[in-house]
Amino acid sequence: MSALLEVSGVTKSFDGFKAIDNLSLSVNEPELRAIIGPNGAGKTTFMDLVTGKTRPDSGTIRYGELSRDLTAMSEAQIARAGIGRKFQKPTVFEDQTVLENLTMALAAPRNPLNVLLRRPDRSARAAAVAEEVGLEKDLNKRAGILSHGQKQWLEIGMLLAQEPRLLLVDEPAAGMTTAERERTTAMLVEAAKTRAVVVIEHDMEFVRRLKCRVTVLHEGRSLAEGSLDHVCADPRVIDVYLGR
Numbered sequence: 001m002s003a004l005l006e007v008s009g010v011t012k013s014f015d016g017f018k019a020i021d022n023l024s025l026s027v028n029e030p031e032l033r034a035i036i037g038p039n040g041a042g043k044t045t046f047m048d049l050v051t052g053k054t055r056p057d058s059g060t061i062r063y064g065e066l067s068r069d070l071t072a073m074s075e076a077q078i079a080r081a082g083i084g085r086k087f088q089k090p091t092v093f094e095d096q097t098v099l100e101n102l103t104m105a106l107a108a109p110r111n112p113l114n115v116l117l118r119r120p121d122r123s124a125r126a127a128a129v130a131e132e133v134g135l136e137k138d139l140n141k142r143a144g145i146l147s148h149g150q151k152q153w154l155e156i157g158m159l160l161a162q163e164p165r166l167l168l169v170d171e172p173a174a175g176m177t178t179a180e181r182e183r184t185t186a187m188l189v190e191a192a193k194t195r196a197v198v199v200i201e202h203d204m205e206f207v208r209r210l211k212c213r214v215t216v217l218h219e220g221r222s223l224a225e226g227s228l229d230h231v232c233a234d235p236r237v238i239d240v241y242l243g244r
């Protein structure tokens with residue numbers, strides 16, 4: 001286990017307001033990490049900074065064994081370097097089947113496997129990914145008729161098909177049934193066995209089931225880090241986040 005992502009002293013202001021304030025945070029490979037914090041804490045800005053959508057005012061974001069400086073790379077270069085992001089709302093191709101969606105993701109230019117896999121191998125690999133996300137029985141279904149949870153899983157599958165080293169996931173459990181949440185937990189835990197997975201999540205019960213290290217963000221700073229029980233016992237966290 002070693003640090004894959006190293007965020008050091010990063011600050012990002014919008015019109016003088018510090019959305020991220022001298023934040024330092026590192027993520028190992030492999031690791032499952034949850035980032036929690038109240039609205040406006042800076043969680044989305046953090047993901048925007050890592051993926052190159054936003055640039056920091058100061059500080060460094062280093063990635064991989066070569067400690068590449070992500071702040072000097074374009075969004076496309078960062079994606080090609082193996083950083084995938086799942087937004088809250090699923091964005092699958094509704095008119096295409098599950099298999100077609102996964103095959104397209106496998107053929108994506110940013111996918112390092114796309115030049116290695118011949119067309120028949122892509123279908124086999126797509127079917128294997130479908131199994132990883134519990135959609136093996138739905139390969140020929142149009143994505144548009146899937147449930148909300150299944151669409152989220154398909155999109156997770158489309159990202160996994162691109163073999164990310166670091167996967168950033170924004171509130172995967174939102175709008176899911178209890179059974180769907182449980183499957184999503186298992187999927188993320190499994191995915192994080194071989195890569196870094198960072199999950200932004202509001203739902204404490206969901207975070208508890210992930211059984212992972214938690215970082216609490218508040219006003220753009222890391223307020224506490226450790227197991228969920230550890231951070232929930234921290235008086236500063238109780239004050240600002242749990243409101244008890």
Ligand code: ADP
Nearest residue numbers: 014018019037038039040041042043044045046
């Ligand atoms: P979270 O995801 O934790 O709810 P955000 O990262 O979305 O928090 O936002 C952190 C703070 O930065 C908020 O106060 C938000 O209004 C502000 N912010 C984020 N993006 C912008 C932007 N593009 N322009 C101005 N303010 C922004």
